[in-house]
Amino acid sequence: MAVADTALELAPSFSYWNMVWTRFRKHKLAMFGTIVVLFMILVCFVGAPVYTALSGIDYSSQNLQDRYAFPSAQHWFGTDDLGRDVLIRILYGGQISIEVGLIASLAAIVLGSLIGVIAGYIGGWVDEALMRFTDVMMSLPYLPLYLVLAMAFTPGFWTLIFIFIAFGWMGDARLVRGVVLSLKNMEFVEAARAVGSSSWRIMGTHLLLNSMAVIIVSTTLAVGGNIVGEASLSYLGLGIQPPMPSWGNILQNAAEFMFAPRNGPWLIFYPGFFLFLTVLSFNFMGDGLRDALDPRLKNAN
Amino acid sequence: MGTFIVRRFLQMIPILILISLLTFLLMRLAGPDPAEYMIMLNPRIKPADILAEKIRLGLVSPDGKPLPLISQYLNWLGNLAKGDWGWSRIWPNQTAFGAIMLFLPNSLILMGLALLLSIIVAVPIGIYSALKQYSSFDYTFTTLSFMGMSLPTFWLALMSIIIFHLLPYRVFGFPLFPAGDIVSFGKPYAWQWYDRLWHLALPVLVLAITHMAAWTRYMRSSLLEVIRADYVRTARAKGLPESKVINKHALRNALIPMVTILTLSIPGLFGGALITETVFAYPGVGRMLYQAVVGKDYAVAMADILFLALITIIFNLVADILYAVVDPRIRVS
Numbered sequence: 001m002a003v004a005d006t007a008l009e010l011a012p013s014f015s016y017w018n019m020v021w022t023r024f025r026k027h028k029l030a031m032f033g034t035i036v037v038l039f040m041i042l043v044c045f046v047g048a049p050v051y052t053a054l055s056g057i058d059y060s061s062q063n064l065q066d067r068y069a070f071p072s073a074q075h076w077f078g079t080d081d082l083g084r085d086v087l088i089r090i091l092y093g094g095q096i097s098i099e100v101g102l103i104a105s106l107a108a109i110v111l112g113s114l115i116g117v118i119a120g121y122i123g124g125w126v127d128e129a130l131m132r133f134t135d136v137m138m139s140l141p142y143l144p145l146y147l148v149l150a151m152a153f154t155p156g157f158w159t160l161i162f163i164f165i166a167f168g169w170m171g172d173a174r175l176v177r178g179v180v181l182s183l184k185n186m187e188f189v190e191a192a193r194a195v196g197s198s199s200w201r202i203m204g205t206h207l208l209l210n211s212m213a214v215i216i217v218s219t220t221l222a223v224g225g226n227i228v229g230e231a232s233l234s235y236l237g238l239g240i241q242p243p244m245p246s247w248g249n250i251l252q253n254a255a256e257f258m259f260a261p262r263n264g265p266w267l268i269f270y271p272g273f274f275l276f277l278t279v280l281s282f283n284f285m286g287d288g289l290r291d292a293l294d295p296r297l298k299n300a301n
Numbered sequence: 302m303g304t305f306i307v308r309r310f311l312q313m314i315p316i317l318i319l320i321s322l323l324t325f326l327l328m329r330l331a332g333p334d335p336a337e338y339m340i341m342l343n344p345r346i347k348p349a350d351i352l353a354e355k356i357r358l359g360l361v362s363p364d365g366k367p368l369p370l371i372s373q374y375l376n377w378l379g380n381l382a383k384g385d386w387g388w389s390r391i392w393p394n395q396t397a398f399g400a401i402m403l404f405l406p407n408s409l410i411l412m413g414l415a416l417l418l419s420i421i422v423a424v425p426i427g428i429y430s431a432l433k434q435y436s437s438f439d440y441t442f443t444t445l446s447f448m449g450m451s452l453p454t455f456w457l458a459l460m461s462i463i464i465f466h467l468l469p470y471r472v473f474g475f476p477l478f479p480a481g482d483i484v485s486f487g488k489p490y491a492w493q494w495y496d497r498l499w500h501l502a503l504p505v506l507v508l509a510i511t512h513m514a515a516w517t518r519y520m521r522s523s524l525l526e527v528i529r530a531d532y533v534r535t536a537r538a539k540g541l542p543e544s545k546v547i548n549k550h551a552l553r554n555a556l557i558p559m560v561t562i563l564t565l566s567i568p569g570l571f572g573g574a575l576i577t578e579t580v581f582a583y584p585g586v587g588r589m590l591y592q593a594v595v596g597k598d599y600a601v602a603m604a605d606i607l608f609l610a611l612i613t614i615i616f617n618l619v620a621d622i623l624y625a626v627v628d629p630r631i632r633v634s
Contacts, residue, residue, distance in 0.1 A: 029444070136316045139617055140323070141609040143572035147594045148606065152330045228453045232576055235455050236591060255459055255580075258467065259480075265463045272456035280451035287447070 023292040030288020033281035040278050044094035057085055059092040059245045068262040077270045081257045086250075090271050093245035097275065100157065100246075101227040101282070104164035109219045111165060112172025113211065117203045119173065120180030131177070138170045146229070150238035160239050164226050172218050179211040213293035220286035224279040231275050247275040302625065309621055313614050320610040325374045328603050358387065381607075387600030391592060397604035401586060407483060408585030411578070412570045414501060415508035416563075423513045424559070427520025431555075432547065434525060442517060449514025454573055458507045458580035465503060478503050481582035504581045511573055512566065519562050524555040557627050564620040568613035 024030055052058045062082045069079040077086035119130040146163055153159045183189060184207065192202050208215075227247075233239035234248025235255075242249055254267040355361045359376020362368055368376070380387070386397040395403065430439040466480040479500050484491040527533060528551050536546045575587030582588070586605060593602040 029447075132315075136319050139316055139610075139613055140320060141568060141572060141606065141613050143575055144590055144606050144609050145323075145327075147575075147591060148324070148327045148602065151594050151597075152327050224451060228451075231453055232455055236576075236579065237595070251456065251459065258459070258462070265467065268456075268459050268463060272453065272460065275453055275456060276448075276451060279453070280448060283447060283451050 020292045024288050027288035027291055029284040030292075033284030033288065036277060036281035037285060040094060040274070040281070041098060044091050044098060048088060048091035048095065051088060051091075057088060059084065059089045060243045061085070061088075068260070068264065070264065071266060078264055078266055080250075080253065080267055081260065081263070086267060086270060089245045089250055090247070090274050093247045093250050093271065094274060094278070096157070096240055096244065096246040097227050097230055097248075098278070100160055100164070100230040100240075101223040104161045104168060104226045105219050105222040107161065107165045108168035108222060109172050109215055112169035112218075113176045113208060113215055115169065116173040116176030116178075117180050117207050117211070120177040121184055121199065121203050121207060127177075130173070134170045134173050137167070140167070142167050146233060147236070147238060150233055155233075155238045155241055157240060160230055160233060163233075164229060168222060168226070172215070172222075175214045175218055176208075176211050179214050180207050183207055183210055216293060217286055217290045220282060220289055224282035224286070227275065227279050227282070247271050251275075305625055306622060309618055313618060316614055317610075320614075321378065321607060322374060324603050324606045324610070325377055326370070328599055329370065329373070357385075386604045389593075389601045390598040391596045391601065392598075397600040400589060400601050401605060401608055404584055404586045404589045407583065408571070408574060408578070408587065410497075411501060411504055411508065411583060411585055412567075412574055414505045415512065415574075416567075416570065418505060418509040419513040419516060420563070422509070423516035424520050427517045428524055428552065428555075430517065430521045431524035431528065439521075443521070446514040446517045449510060450518075452511065452514075454507065454511050454576045455580050457510060458503075458577055461503050461507055462580075481580075483584055500583075504577050504583050507581075508570070508573060508577045512570070515566075516559075516562070520555070520559060523558050524551060527551045527555040530554075560627065561620045561624045564616055564623060567616050568609070571609055571612060 062084055063079065064082065066075075066079055067081060069075050071078045075085050075087065077090065080086055080089070115130055115134070119127040145167070149163050149166075150159060153162070180203075189202060189206055192206055197206075230239055230246060231248035231251065234246045235252045237249075237252060239248055240246035242253070250271040251268060254263075254271065257263050258268065352361070352365060356363055356365075359380060360368065360373055384398075389395040389397055389400045392400045392403070426442050430442050433439050462480045465478040466476040470476040479485070480503075483500055484496050485500075488496070490496050533546060533551050536550045537543075541549075571587060574585060575591060577583070578585040578588035579591050586608070590602060590605040590609070592598070593605060
């Protein structure tokens, strides 16, 4: 990329992270994604509680006199079948959706990196066993198993997160193992071993830190996937349970009353649009981070 | 080649054992006693019948003592091997295997059409994007495919119902496309081919769009990789016209990984179809699994998951073999 190259030439004294930031800033879609994500986090986690504190209306406040209201100054996105304000429900639902996405992705990358670094560094039968297990996990039909798992345990926040961790670490493990395999015979690892660093120290500080580019990109891209996963399972009634709102179960509720005479299409449009925009933004961010953190990865995919 | 296939076949065995064990444990944890659950709806059932059913299912020993989980699992596998897949609770007078066979043709039609549509759209766009890299066409469709990959399937399905069914119905008094089901039940033209197509239109469109996006990207990056290869430069250097370079040298090699990706994505299509089928109330295996899980139809859910797992593994195997056929270097390692 010509743009990135000029940036490098202009900034010879910058640190690695400065260069990453310079490259990231040039990626318009990634900047768009970052701004949207920050905006979503702000309105969901700060805006919604502030609004509730001021007006006393929260996600479960019903007003049966005011059902299926049109979007208006008072209810920007209208009201649903129980006269609840749709905007405030979307914002509170966003808290849950974003939390599930972030927690599950972070936990999965921790587990995946651990397995990947151990398999890659120790090698031998440990590597063989861990990778065979990873292969098996990858060949499971995950959506049907999600359903059964969500049924097997009581559906809810932590069940969802458990499911997404259990089925989310395999890709990360493979990626990190790949990086570790390419690094472990390099001089700096040999030097660390020569000065007497323990295996855990080498894996923890040298190998994992050098896999950070892969780890950050993979986590960011996983957040979007997990948010869609949460919404899909909640839509099917096997995720977050009402009255706690999430983007999935708001849509499920709206779809249930889709053919009700006074029901407006916006009841389905708005929550889904927030969901779509958030997922898209995380994906844009991940793409931008991939280009910024390691320009060599750009065309690898 | 022969040893390669045999080795890959042997590698399937531990995967199958693990999946069946996982399925069994999950369903035993999820549901209450399958025998009692199955007969619960039938008031004429006597306790002796329940015991007999439990013995038949291999949950208790012939003298009525509960068996440990591991023997229950082995008995279940034995029954499966004998062709006894258990009876469905939701679909009357159907075995679990019969229920799958009942819904499978519907799913295959839906997925076949969706696959076809998405390939017809995605492959040319991907090729053109790669040939005109960094053009406005490429930029537009790369961004669009990014959007397509972020679209939640069920929201797309719901929005398509609103746009093609609900709004026309409210505005003109008749819907452009039906919101669900498989045919217009009760109408004289039900089950005619055009009636079926009319009902298939929205589900096929939704399923196709969700896969189009990814395939456009794969096709684009696959061709881009080939275009940079030395043999393409050689072809150009020896003075071949550009059309020959692309058609004869670049495109054919770029399509090789697409075959593998396509094969690997078929099991995923079943998964994606689960959501699409559920939203459109389309009677396929995906929706059947959802109904079985929610309705605690123990036998059908287990059979369906095993069936889907089997499909996943088989297509992984087929992809590996195909890849080894088109690329001899794979076989050696």
